Amino acid sequence: xxxxxxxxxxxxxxxxxxxxxxxxxxxxxxxxxxxxxxxxxxxxxxxxxxxxxxxxxxxxxxxxxxxxxxxxxxxxxxxxxxxxxxxxxxxxxxxxxxxxxxxxxxxxxxxxxxxxxxxxxxxxxxxxxxxxxxxxxxxxxxxxxxxxxxxxxxxxxxxxxxxxxxxxxxxxxxxxxxxxxxxxxxxxxxxxxxxxxxxxxxxxxxxxxxxxxxxxxxxxxxxxxxxxxxxxxxxxxxxxxxxxxxxxxxxxxxxxxxxxxxxxxxxxxxxxxxxxxxxxxxxxxxxxxxxxxxxxxxxxxxxxxxxxxxxx
Amino acid sequence: xxxxxxxxxxxxxxxxxxxxxxxxxxxxxxxxxxxxxxxxxxxxxxxxxxxxxxxxxxxxxxxxxxxxxxxxxxxxxxxxxxxxxxxxxxxxxxxxxxxxxxxxxxxxxxxxxxxxxxxxxxxxxxxxxxxxxxxxxxxxxxxxxxxxxxxxxxxxxxxxxxxxxxxxxxxxxxxxxxxxxxxxxxxxxxxxxxxxxxxxxxxxxxxxxxxxxxxxxxxxxxxxxxxxxxxxxxxxxxxxxxxxxxxxxxxxxxxxxxxxxxxxxxxxxxxxxxxxxxxxxxxxxxxxxxxxxxxxxxxxxxxxxxxxxxxxxxxxxxxxxxxxxxxxxxxxxxxxxxxxxxxxxxxxxxxxxxxxxxxxxxxxxxxxxxxxxxxxxxxxxxxxxxxxxxxxxxxxxxxxxxxxxxxxxxxxxxxxxxxxxxxxxxxxxxxx
Numbered sequence: 001x002x003x004x005x006x007x008x009x010x011x012x013x014x015x016x017x018x019x020x021x022x023x024x025x026x027x028x029x030x031x032x033x034x035x036x037x038x039x040x041x042x043x044x045x046x047x048x049x050x051x052x053x054x055x056x057x058x059x060x061x062x063x064x065x066x067x068x069x070x071x072x073x074x075x076x077x078x079x080x081x082x083x084x085x086x087x088x089x090x091x092x093x094x095x096x097x098x099x100x101x102x103x104x105x106x107x108x109x110x111x112x113x114x115x116x117x118x119x120x121x122x123x124x125x126x127x128x129x130x131x132x133x134x135x136x137x138x139x140x141x142x143x144x145x146x147x148x149x150x151x152x153x154x155x156x157x158x159x160x161x162x163x164x165x166x167x168x169x170x171x172x173x174x175x176x177x178x179x180x181x182x183x184x185x186x187x188x189x190x191x192x193x194x195x196x197x198x199x200x201x202x203x204x205x206x207x208x209x210x211x212x213x214x215x216x217x218x219x220x221x222x223x224x225x226x227x228x229x230x231x232x233x234x235x236x237x238x239x240x241x242x243x244x245x246x247x248x249x250x251x252x253x254x255x256x257x258x259x260x261x262x263x264x265x266x267x268x269x270x271x272x273x274x275x276x277x278x279x280x281x282x283x284x285x286x287x288x289x290x291x292x293x294x295x296x297x298x299x300x301x302x303x304x305x306x307x308x309x310x311x312x
Numbered sequence: 313x314x315x316x317x318x319x320x321x322x323x324x325x326x327x328x329x330x331x332x333x334x335x336x337x338x339x340x341x342x343x344x345x346x347x348x349x350x351x352x353x354x355x356x357x358x359x360x361x362x363x364x365x366x367x368x369x370x371x372x373x374x375x376x377x378x379x380x381x382x383x384x385x386x387x388x389x390x391x392x393x394x395x396x397x398x399x400x401x402x403x404x405x406x407x408x409x410x411x412x413x414x415x416x417x418x419x420x421x422x423x424x425x426x427x428x429x430x431x432x433x434x435x436x437x438x439x440x441x442x443x444x445x446x447x448x449x450x451x452x453x454x455x456x457x458x459x460x461x462x463x464x465x466x467x468x469x470x471x472x473x474x475x476x477x478x479x480x481x482x483x484x485x486x487x488x489x490x491x492x493x494x495x496x497x498x499x500x501x502x503x504x505x506x507x508x509x510x511x512x513x514x515x516x517x518x519x520x521x522x523x524x525x526x527x528x529x530x531x532x533x534x535x536x537x538x539x540x541x542x543x544x545x546x547x548x549x550x551x552x553x554x555x556x557x558x559x560x561x562x563x564x565x566x567x568x569x570x571x572x573x574x575x576x577x578x579x580x581x582x583x584x585x586x587x588x589x590x591x592x593x594x595x596x597x598x599x600x601x602x603x604x605x606x607x608x609x610x611x612x613x614x615x616x617x618x619x620x621x622x623x624x625x626x627x628x629x630x631x632x633x634x635x636x637x638x639x640x641x642x643x644x645x646x647x648x649x650x651x652x653x654x655x656x657x658x659x660x661x662x663x664x665x666x667x668x669x670x671x672x673x674x675x676x677x678x679x680x681x682x683x684x685x686x687x688x689x690x691x692x693x694x695x696x697x698x699x700x701x702x703x704x705x706x707x708x709x710x711x712x713x714x715x716x717x718x719x720x721x722x723x724x725x726x727x728x729x730x731x732x733x734x735x736x737x738x739x740x741x742x743x744x
Binding site: 014015016017020045047050139188189190191222223224226227229230231233234237238241242245246247248249250252253254255256257259260262263266291295296 | 371372405611637651663670676681682685686693698699722
């Protein structure tokens with residue numbers, strides 16, 4: 001199935017690999033395909049807003065461009081909404097001090113914050129407010145506890161409304177045609193190792209499916225077929241001749257090409273490791289290094305175009 | 313596993329990490345070849361010699377843990393004394409690079425053989441430990457519990473594990489707590505700690521204060537009022553009703569019982585949290601921010617630098633990691649690249665005999681093909697020089713904002729050995 005035909009996508013990855021840009025790009029792509037999309041930032045760092053060149057995002061979704069809505073997760077607001085919708089407590093004024101004390105409870109009780117966040121996302125999916133919800137999710141270290149929060153609560157809380165409601169959330173999260181995790185990595189050692197570990201953990205400890213792996217900033221092959229050997233000879237035995245013809249600075253030009261070759265070779269090794277550890281049918285999307293902006297609206301647009309080439 | 317990361321081509325002539333005590337002139341020469349602009353690049357050697365605690369911070373993916381280890385390795389090699397690197401979430405490779413099979417909560421010494429392999433005779437000792445949140449919490453409970461009964465009840469509470477791994481940013485708190493413990497033990501001359509990857513870079517700075525606040529909070533007092541009387545407290549009734557409907561009273565009671573026990577440890581915890589906060593403010597402590605010259609990490613770093621200033625904490629240095637070689641920004645190299653593209657045909661004619669005829673022969677290396685390769689070489693230079701130009705501009709912005717900026721070049725390979733760590737450390741060292 002097409003990645004964008006899911007209803008809920010959690011985009012995660014090690015810090016610094018570009019998961020926010022990929023989440024923004026996926027949302028843009030879906031909106032381009034005339035879907036009504038909600039994109040949600042979980043960590044309130046503001047980088048998703050930057051990817052849309054938008055003012056800071058709020059809990060209330062804002063339409064940034066036709067069909068594309070964005071919000072920032074906030075567990076307190078989520079609690080208010082929850083109380084209003086499900087517990088039918090209209091006394092919003094009395095909840096002020098409650099929210100403050102609630103923060104402590106939520107810190108203390110396992111899974112409460114997570115379930116308020118995940119619950120809000122699942123709610124948007126269940127109510128069919130959007131065709132697709134894209135989540136700029138927590139980094140690899142935290143995503144599992146977030147996604148498994150409904151399960152954890154189900155196990156810990158024996159009675160009460162929360163328990164009753166975990167069932168429909170699990171139905172949404174554990175249906176692989178509805179929900180998928182998109183794991184973003186770069187062709188570097190640590191991001192690849194963390195991605196492999198995350199996918200294994202998701203497969204063994206959850207029923208949530210991995211929908212795709214995105215390898216971001218993949219360096220292009222610096223030379224075409226048969227050209228690398230020619231370059232290596234120019235670089236070694238021909239180096240002095242080139243310098244004689246063009247001057248000393250030509251050495252730096254050859255050095256740069258050499259750096260490009262070894263960076264690519266290093267990255268290719270890590271990508272090979274990644275491929276060897278993924279199930280053979282895993283959707284793997286390669287986004288090239290753009291040698292351009294790495295944040296902001298322009299970068300999101302370029303990544304969206306690169307993703308479109310691979311996806312559509 | 314002993315490969316030394318190959319330096320970028322511009323540092324080719326200086327490929328080997330200098331042994332301890334290498335001469336100042338060769339050191340200076342190496343710096344000059346690797347820096348885009350080193351106006352305020354005074355190096356970290358002095359900082360590490362002057363401080364007792366270095367807190368290494370930065371956003372994910374910038375090489376924070378590796379940098380912390382490299383600083384530790386350099387301090388042990390050059391300054392002497394007993395140096396400890398406390399890491400939070402290390403790659404297995406890092407342990408291996410230091411010649412250790414694994415890292416644990418208890419510090420272990422990096423074996424002499426690892427230094428010998430790197431061709432270095434260290435002046436001091438290098439120790440390494442990894443933060444184990446659960447084990448550290450258990451230690452804290454053992455220390456602060458008023459009696460064996462409370463201790464055992466807390467440690468065996470089913471909620472305890474879940475709670476300690478989550479509440480009041482316990483990971484951040486425990487990192488700072490452990491740092492304080494290690495520093496105050498008097499065992500080490502220098503402790504370098506790598507901070508946890510936080511959602512918010514500031515969480516760990518504020519963690520000790522939060523811990524103290526937590527014990528003074530109304531909620532904790534309310535939760536620990538005997539269960540029955542709580543029902544009749546008018547003020548708490550609405551909250552209780554709501555919480556009960558959402559979470560169920562049984563669960564709430566479980567939490568309350570746990571905190572009731574926890575409160576008996578208040579005095580110990582609060583005193584300790586204040587000590588930890590004091591250590592962060594101590595003049596013997598300094599912060600080092602690691603960043604790359606990418607947009608997102610730089611934004612985080614600037615935010616962090618401002619936050620340190622706001623809290624009057626001492627920023628020792630900023631380390632810009634993964635910096636492209638300075639030669640990429642050299643105007644004469646850009647000219648050479650343009651000339652290479654323009655004169656590709658001429659160069660191909662000149663080089664064809666050398667390239668094609670050297671054994672084993674490359675019959676496909678026609679002049680057209682070789683000319684094409686020259687065009688590709690120029691393209692690769694141009695690609696990377698755009699990145700380098702952007703980096704250079706950002707580096708200067710960073711230097712305008714902070715007193716000490718050290719740069720580490722893009723290494724072609726990952727670090728797999730102590731020699732690699734020492735080489736990385738060498739870039740930021742520079743003896744004063």
